[in-house]
Amino acid sequence: MTEGHEPTPPETGVANDMSGKVTGHAVQTGNVGGSIHIGDVVNPPRTVNRKVVAISVAAVVVVAVGAGVTGAILLNGHGSGRAAPNAAVVPASKTSPPVLVEGVSHIKSQIASHDFVLPDPLSLGPSDLAAFRDIYQDSGRYESWFAEHDGAALGMGLITVALRGNAADKVQITDVKVIKNCARPYGGTYFRGYSAGGGDTVKVAFDLDSPSPVAQEMALTSTGLIPTGNDFFSVRDFTLAPGETQSLVVGAYTKQYSCTFTLQLIVATPEGSFSEDIDDGGKPFAVTTVAPSGDKTLAGYRNAYVYNEGIAWEAADPKTVPAPAG
Incomplete structure (x- = not known):
């Protein structure tokens, strides 16, 4: 989340708008660690295909979850508390x-x-x-x-x-x-x-x-x-x-x-x-x-x-x- 902003209510987010429109917020991927930032969209609403929205949301979720899983593997390699192999x-x-x-x-x-x-x-x-x-x-x-x-x-x-x-x-x-x-x-x-x-x-x-x-x-x-x-x-x-x-x-x-x-x-x-x-x-x-x-x-x-x-x-x-x- 962008620091200093309240989380976006679920009913106005992309994943919850089933009318086929992006109604006011867009999802942006942030750093390599897998963080997701929500920001205001300046451009007016436009009509998009619901399948495209669903696929995009799914992709974002996969990227976010995948990044988290990768981090866990690097941090806990072999189940022994090993740090990331590339850690300084x-x-x-x-x-x-x-x-x-x-x-x-x-x-x-x-x-x-x-x-x-x-x-x-x-x-x-x-x-x-x-x-x-x-x-x-x-x-x-x-x-x-x-x-x-x-x-x-x-x-x-x-x-x-x-x-x-x-x-x-x-x-x-x-x-x-x-x-x-x-x-x-x-x-x-x-x-x-x-x-x-x-x-x-x-x-x-x-x-x-x-x-x-x-x-x-x-x-x-x-x-x-x-x-x-x-x-x-x-x-x-x-x-x-x-x-x-x-x-x-x-x-x-x-x-x-x-x-x-x-x-x-x-x-x-x-x-x-x-x-x-x-x-x-x-x-x-x-x-x-x-x-x-x-x-x-x-x-x-x-x-x-x-x-x-x-x-x-x-x-x-x-x-x-x-x-x-x-």
Whole structure:
């Protein structure tokens, strides 16, 4: 309706004049959203064919109803509260985002020993290594130490993100994007942990060697984790009802570089699509491939330390320590 005018009484409208005349009002279609505007007609009444009037009115009704149905489909795709696919993504509110990021784990290597690397040389004596053993066994202290020394996971880094639905309706995570910055592999200090068995299974991962990484679906095979070639969020629905919690294990891997990166959730809601940033406590995550050495050792590093049998950290000559497989 045109703002500021009272609705036209039914008895004077086009659809209710059965005498074969348009008696004083005409129907005009408005914007793409399907709105219908009623306006005064300046020209005097003219005689028209009643079939033409009926067909015209029917067409207007179909257009109006069709536009409404289309809008509903775009807004509620798959019945999950998905926003229109072409809706512009805007940053979510910091105080009331559609998805709460309740926790982000320390990044760790996918390999069972959880080896990690520092970009700079670090010389540690026996007393330093004894103190580091205590730090390493305390997750909170170790994560702080790791961050202070700009540590990086080796090969593939895993991050576990705890999520909670925070909107009034069900929402859908339609994508996770990665923002990366890659350079030559770290060649400072290598720490080889002690194998503690299996850990989290990653189902979505990014190939940071790609110019434009996408969230790939991963599969665990006899040869290890491999990408299936599918965009994870194209083949999987990841929805969160109000108050519902889920964990998402995300991997990022490189065979060529050291990369720092952050993640960005794309969340679709009935109100539109929103982005939410995820980082490592205000810093980017980091992952690196093994420093090149010309052989199958850790000769590309200045320092190396090995956690022997999970009992004590010991210094080792990088040239005598085998590089990890793969």
